Amino acid sequence: MQSTIQTSLQYAESERSKFTIECVQCNSLYQPNELTCTNDSGLLRTRYASRQLHLHDLPGMGKFLDWLPVSDHLQTRAGPVTYKSTELARELGLTNLYVGFNGYWPERGAHIQTCSFKELEAYPTMQLMQDSGNNKLVLASAGNTGRAFAHAAVGTDIDVYIVVPESGMSKMWLPEEPTDNIHLISMAETCDYADAIQMAGKIAGLPGMISEGGARNVARRDGMGTVMLDAAVTMGRMPDHYFQAIGSGTGGIAAWEASMRLRDDGRFGETLPRLHLIQNLPFAPMLHAWQHGRREIVEHVDMPNPKQLIDGMYADVLSNRHPPYSMPGGVFDALSETNGDVSGISTSEAQNARRLFEQAEGIDIVAPAAVGVAGLVKAVEDGAVKKDEFILLNITGGGVERLKMDFTLYHLEPEFKVDSPDMDIEHIVR
Ligand SMILES: *Cc1c(COP(=O)(O)O)cnc(C)c1O
Ligand SMILES: [Zn+2]
Numbered sequence: 001m002q003s004t005i006q007t008s009l010q011y012a013e014s015e016r017s018k019f020t021i022e023c024v025q026c027n028s029l030y031q032p033n034e035l036t037c038t039n040d041s042g043l044l045r046t047r048y049a050s051r052q053l054h055l056h057d058l059p060g061m062g063k064f065l066d067w068l069p070v071s072d073h074l075q076t077r078a079g080p081v082t083y084k085s086t087e088l089a090r091e092l093g094l095t096n097l098y099v100g101f102n103g104y105w106p107e108r109g110a111h112i113q114t115c116s117f118k119e120l121e122a123y124p125t126m127q128l129m130q131d132s133g134n135n136k137l138v139l140a141s142a143g144n145t146g147r148a149f150a151h152a153a154v155g156t157d158i159d160v161y162i163v164v165p166e167s168g169m170s171k172m173w174l175p176e177e178p179t180d181n182i183h184l185i186s187m188a189e190t191c192d193y194a195d196a197i198q199m200a201g202k203i204a205g206l207p208g209m210i211s212e213g214g215a216r217n218v219a220r221r222d223g224m225g226t227v228m229l230d231a232a233v234t235m236g237r238m239p240d241h242y243f244q245a246i247g248s249g250t251g252g253i254a255a256w257e258a259s260m261r262l263r264d265d266g267r268f269g270e271t272l273p274r275l276h277l278i279q280n281l282p283f284a285p286m287l288h289a290w291q292h293g294r295r296e297i298v299e300h301v302d303m304p305n306p307k308q309l310i311d312g313m314y315a316d317v318l319s320n321r322h323p324p325y326s327m328p329g330g331v332f333d334a335l336s337e338t339n340g341d342v343s344g345i346s347t348s349e350a351q352n353a354r355r356l357f358e359q360a361e362g363i364d365i366v367a368p369a370a371v372g373v374a375g376l377v378k379a380v381e382d383g384a385v386k387k388d389e390f391i392l393l394n395i396t397g398g399g400v401e402r403l404k405m406d407f408t409l410y411h412l413e414p415e416f417k418v419d420s421p422d423m424d425i426e427h428i429v430r
Pocket of ligand 1: 116144145246248251252317366369396397
């Protein structure tokens with residue numbers, strides 16, 4: 001009797017709410033801001049009450065509110081933009097090449113002012129924080145994520161603590177004057193991104209602090225997933241192929257999850273887009289594990305001498321030593337379920353692709369995005385895509401040079417400099 005009442009109460013609850021969060025492995029339900037399953041290592045995933053996507057009349061990514069895990073307050077001009085390529089398409093001999101442009105390019109309606117798709121993760125995450133009553137957020141970043149979250153935090157009442165390794169400091173600029181709820185903590189030159197992550201973990205352990213959660217944060221994934229949603233709405237169908245440069249692969253998981261929602265919607269096709277995820281050589285642990293058919297990344301085999309490998313990269317923001325690859329619902333599953341593949345791109349291939357894209361399309365792109373373009377060039381050469389297939393190329397960042405024509409950039413100054421992740425941190429947070 002008791003259990004019947006409980007079940008019907010739960011049902012009423014889920015009917016009223018816009019979404020629930022559940023583990024992909026055991027289907028246990030969780031609260032919106034929870035990050036891990038208590039039974040297993042499965043990712044938590046959002047299930048939306050609305051099976052079909054209804055576009056909201058809002059600027060930017062707010063259009064996709066139906067499938068974002070936030071209340072109805074997402075107000076930003078930042079959002080994904082999809083257009084059909086003519087010039088690059090001609091160069092590559094493709095007839096249905098679409099560019100998902102995530103950056104600043106007002107002539108195309110693109111208003112991501114920190115110039116990468118990390119901003120699509122930042123806005124919903126900040127809103128989810130606000131919705132669930134948290135006002136102190138901690139994250140580690142090699143650059144683009146920190147910049148995006150700082151920008152999304154400007155003028156809000158959420159304190160954001162961003163831990164950045166020295167190598168990422170030059171990427172910490174904003175297109176506006178920073179407000180004092182943004183706290184930058186820089187690490188000494190001897191520290192790397194892994195040390196920054198460790199430091200952020202320590203700060204997140206202090207009372208009142210909450211970690212943003214990286215790939216485990218559904219607001220981040222569903223925010224990135226809007227690139228796929230926008231493409232499907234623009235094309236009137238899901239693409240056959242999805243190309244993206246990866247470091248963690250979170251964007252790949254997000255694209256897969258978005259495409260499953262589009263399939264369930266019923267109006268965008270039945271077949272999930274094939275994921276073509278691209279790593280930047282020589283640091284490519286997921287490429288290596290995937291080529292050997294392994295769900296597990298074996299550190300000494302797949303990334304021996306990581307520091308040296310990372311030094312050899314063209315786009316070092318694509319280095320991630322602990323990508324969400326193996327766990328249920330992670331990159332390995334996303335690739336398996338979409339008949340996907342991983343490729344590796346060298347510095348010279350990325351440089352050539354950058355030149356090709358910029359000349360053809362007339363906008364500057366960031367180094368990681370060039371790695372993605374090179375992955376498409378290679379797939380065309382290898383015959384992995386057919387001339388008339390629908391292709392979505394995710395340009396994960398661009399328009400920095402274009403932005404400088406319209407905005408003054410302000411460099412963020414660190415509030416604290418930390419010598420080592422072992423340092424005492426109580427004084428950092430008041
Ligand atoms: C973070 C980032 C990527 C990689 O995204 P993941 O899906 O998280 O691996 C690619 N390009 C740019 C510009 C990025 O900032
Ligand atoms: Zn579980």
